[in-house]
Amino acid sequence: MDQYFPQVLVIGAGQLARMMIEASTRLGIKVRVLANEKSESAAQISSDNFFGDYNKIEDLISACQNIEVVTFDHEHVPLDLLAQLEKIKVNVRPGIKALACSQNKIHMRETLEKAGISNPDWLATNSISKAQDFFQAHQKQIILKAATGGYDGKGVWEITELNQLNQFFTDPDSQWLLEEKVSFIRELAVQVVRSPSNQVVVYQPVETRQKNGICNEVIAPAPELAEALNIEIQQLGLKVAKELEIVGVFTIEMFQSQDGRILVNELAMRPHNSGHWSIDGAVTSQFENHLRAILDLPLGSPAPISKFTVMANILGGEFLDLYHPYLHCLARDPHLRVHLYGKSVKPGRKVGHVNVSGDDWSALLARARHAADYFTGNITE
Numbered sequence: 001m002d003q004y005f006p007q008v009l010v011i012g013a014g015q016l017a018r019m020m021i022e023a024s025t026r027l028g029i030k031v032r033v034l035a036n037e038k039s040e041s042a043a044q045i046s047s048d049n050f051f052g053d054y055n056k057i058e059d060l061i062s063a064c065q066n067i068e069v070v071t072f073d074h075e076h077v078p079l080d081l082l083a084q085l086e087k088i089k090v091n092v093r094p095g096i097k098a099l100a101c102s103q104n105k106i107h108m109r110e111t112l113e114k115a116g117i118s119n120p121d122w123l124a125t126n127s128i129s130k131a132q133d134f135f136q137a138h139q140k141q142i143i144l145k146a147a148t149g150g151y152d153g154k155g156v157w158e159i160t161e162l163n164q165l166n167q168f169f170t171d172p173d174s175q176w177l178l179e180e181k182v183s184f185i186r187e188l189a190v191q192v193v194r195s196p197s198n199q200v201v202v203y204q205p206v207e208t209r210q211k212n213g214i215c216n217e218v219i220a221p222a223p224e225l226a227e228a229l230n231i232e233i234q235q236l237g238l239k240v241a242k243e244l245e246i247v248g249v250f251t252i253e254m255f256q257s258q259d260g261r262i263l264v265n266e267l268a269m270r271p272h273n274s275g276h277w278s279i280d281g282a283v284t285s286q287f288e289n290h291l292r293a294i295l296d297l298p299l300g301s302p303a304p305i306s307k308f309t310v311m312a313n314i315l316g317g318e319f320l321d322l323y324h325p326y327l328h329c330l331a332r333d334p335h336l337r338v339h340l341y342g343k344s345v346k347p348g349r350k351v352g353h354v355n356v357s358g359d360d361w362s363a364l365l366a367r368a369r370h371a372a373d374y375f376t377g378n379i380t381e
């Protein structure tokens with residue numbers, strides 16, 4: 001008879017699911033993927049694909065046969081369908097309370113505020129005159145966000161002129177989130193993991209650098225982060241984990257403001273690009289700890305195994321070929337860890353990332369950036 005080992009269903013078959021499968025093989029955990037088609041990043045490497053539509057309850061129920069826990073590659077599964085799964089005793093992790101926050105930015109701000117966590121000044125409104133007042137009250141520098149559906153900077157606009165607001169407030173039924181434009185020194189992120197037994201581990205906070213609204217480079221840990229801020233971020237992580245009853249890995253994206261405050265930008269209820277460094281730079285990666293957490297296994301250490309690890313995303317460029325730059329980068333820097341997602345190249349699309357570890361973060365950043373630029377085709381030597 002086969003030995004018992006639990007099986008996880010991952011809804012969605014992007015690169016996050018792919019990296020969960022990689023972690024699962026070492027742990028001996030079986031993973032099934034709910035995918036649209038075989039060409040998707042995780043479906044290519046999964047030995048157990050269920051092809052279906054996550055918007056259809058019949059498909060979700062069928063995919064859940066013999067499954068211990070359901071988790072996610074993305075945050076788009078309708079909450080009412082997840083509630084139906086919970087009703088038939090499927091373990092959905094993270095649960096609906098947590099996912100509701102990552103699906104709606106207004107709900108997230110409300111929830112954080114209720115929990116006493118620092119937000120930038122914000123307003124949710126469908127009224128253009130209230131939006132105009134907010135704009136004036138914040139020195140004509142605000143950020144406008146779509147409550148739902150945004151990602152990688154899509155759904156986020158900087159407003160610098162009063163009349164820019166007109167184009168958004170056309171439908172009285174749609175609410176917009178307005179935020180003060182935070183003057184920040186830099187952006188930070190932290191991965192936190194919580195299990196149903198309430199074991200929690202927090203990774204070291206990292207510095208994230210964005211390009212066109214996309215997290216592009218990560219330095220782990222955030223260089224020269226004051227001890228007091230480090231502790232504040234760790235405590236913030238514990239508080240969010242407890243208040244939102246999150247199970248699994250989640251990410252808090254934050255601003256370090258010029259006046260020394262830590263303000264939450266947003267929450268992602270899953271492994272996140274800002275935690276990819278942990279695959280090569282921590283004792284236990286965010287993907288492995290996510291699987292451990294949702295299965296209520298003891299969590300692995302989040303401790304770094306190097307003074308610094310730097311991650312850079314590989315974005316698609318003009319050239320469809322990745323194999324030539326791949327040969328070049330492997331040969332040029334044997335310490336570089338290259339992760340490719342099996343995705344076809346499109347300009348600006350995330351097709352992989354590189355990690356490199358060592359003592360001098362600026363030298364590591366130069367090496368990681370060189371490789372990423374070479375893959376994209378921005379440089380040729």
Ligand code: ADP
Nearest residue numbers: 120143150151152153154156179180181182213
């Ligand atoms: P997405 O959900 O698309 O990732 P975010 O809410 O994270 O969008 O915003 C994308 C980027 O826009 C952030 O990484 C940050 O650089 C900038 N940004 C968002 N909100 C603010 C704000 N209140 N003040 C200043 N910059 C902001």
